[in-house]
Amino acid sequence: MGIFQSKGFIRKDDIDGQGRDVLLYAKMINLKNNEIDRFFNDFSYFKEFESNVIDLHCLLKKLRVQETSMLMLFLLLFDKNKYGTLNFQEYMISIWNFLTLDDEGIAMLLFTIFDTDG
Numbered sequence: 001m002g003i004f005q006s007k008g009f010i011r012k013d014d015i016d017g018q019g020r021d022v023l024l025y026a027k028m029i030n031l032k033n034n035e036i037d038r039f040f041n042d043f044s045y046f047k048e049f050e051s052n053v054i055d056l057h058c059l060l061k062k063l064r065v066q067e068t069s070m071l072m073l074f075l076l077l078f079d080k081n082k083y084g085t086l087n088f089q090e091y092m093i094s095i096w097n098f099l100t101l102d103d104e105g106i107a108m109l110l111f112t113i114f115d116t117d118g
Helices: 020-028 033-046 056-062 069-076 088-100 103-114
Strands: none
Touching: 020 033, 020 088, 033 056, 033 088, 056 069, 069 088, 069 103
16 A cells, blocks of 8 residues: 555544535535545645645645746635645645636636736
């Protein structure tokens, strides 16, 4: 099996970003349990050992993605407390949004980020 054993998502209300709200949001966007589990397995791989969050800089480094201002702005949109980390719910929402946006959606997102009048 290897040293990394995957596990499914288990609701833990005492851990920020792993409680009831995760399941409510997943239901709202029609995620199935196996899809939540897949997000959680990925999250578990990227998070720091013994932590319940992913550091954004470490995430990009592990993904071997060049850190750009635009990418950091996108990820920070989902970081509620603006600490530069994502809990599981924030991670799931950010990845789901990134993977489901079409060209028009990306354009609208970019407009929202840079709209200084609103």
